[in-house]
Amino acid sequence: MYCEEKVITTVLKELFKHFEHVVAVDDGSLDGAFQAARKTRAVVIRHPINLGQGAAIQTGIEYALQDMSAKYFITFDSDGQHRVEDAEKMLRVLKAGNIDVVLGSRFLGKSALPFKKKVFLRSAIYSRNLFSKIKLTDIHNGLRAFNRKVAENLNISMAGMAHASEIIDRIGQYNFRYTEVPITIKYTAYSKAKGQSLFNSVNIVFDLAATKHSRKRP
């Protein structure tokens, strides 16, 4: 979470109605999000400085992995755009077995995406699918569920928003069994205002290309 003081309490309380353990990673918020989250039952970890969403997810995973009894992991956005019932549904699919990763897809669900975002996401998905063996209907969606084997191997190194593509790369790299589940995103005025700019995609593409290329050779 980053500067989610207004919504974090509601999001965490909602999660606790359905899940026993919740880890909230405060990514160096400048508002009172950390204090607000600490008032709930959630374990709250605070980055000393803002590092990015990818870094926050990896921190949360590393914390949760310390508990050897943790079998399933869910990543859930803190701005209130995800529905807890979707997370539960994904967990059920995961628990049913034969699947390592369950990815949420807005395009299989009933999300009323803003037109600009829809066009942009569709073209990003189409172009990514062209060059990847993992074919998906949605790529930059924060709602994911995975088992311990996946959590141990994710090792997200892209601190910013490019982590979503990195996760998909890991699925291909380790041949994890994956599936997509329709989910609904709540596009409220708040989440729209908090959402990232479409121009940020230029940074994502550049970071991914540079990092991939620079790490090809040991």
Place this chain on the structure above:
Amino acid sequence: MSLIKIILVLLPLSLVYVAFARTRTTHVKAYQRILFLGFIAFIIIAFVFPLPIRKFARSIGMPNGNYLVVYVFVIAFIFSIIAIYLKFNEMSHKIVKLSRRLALLESKIETKKTKK
């Protein structure tokens, strides 16, 4: 487009490729230093002995030595930018790991305090 022009266009592009691809090898710094020394040597030669530089520039289709100097300067500039970008990236990764370690340690301390 003549062959030499194609080579002159492809040369900086392949250098960019090599610069990125070799970032993980131990020879990175040595390569950078050799290139830097080579660049300095070229500039000195270009000023002290302009004639061979001019002759060489003309032999590869450039009107005079100035064009060659500018060309080499542009390549050196691109290299410097890449080196800075990669160094910055490496530092960012280190900061992320350090901050994560700190955050996890802090959470452990907090948990112990709460249990007491």
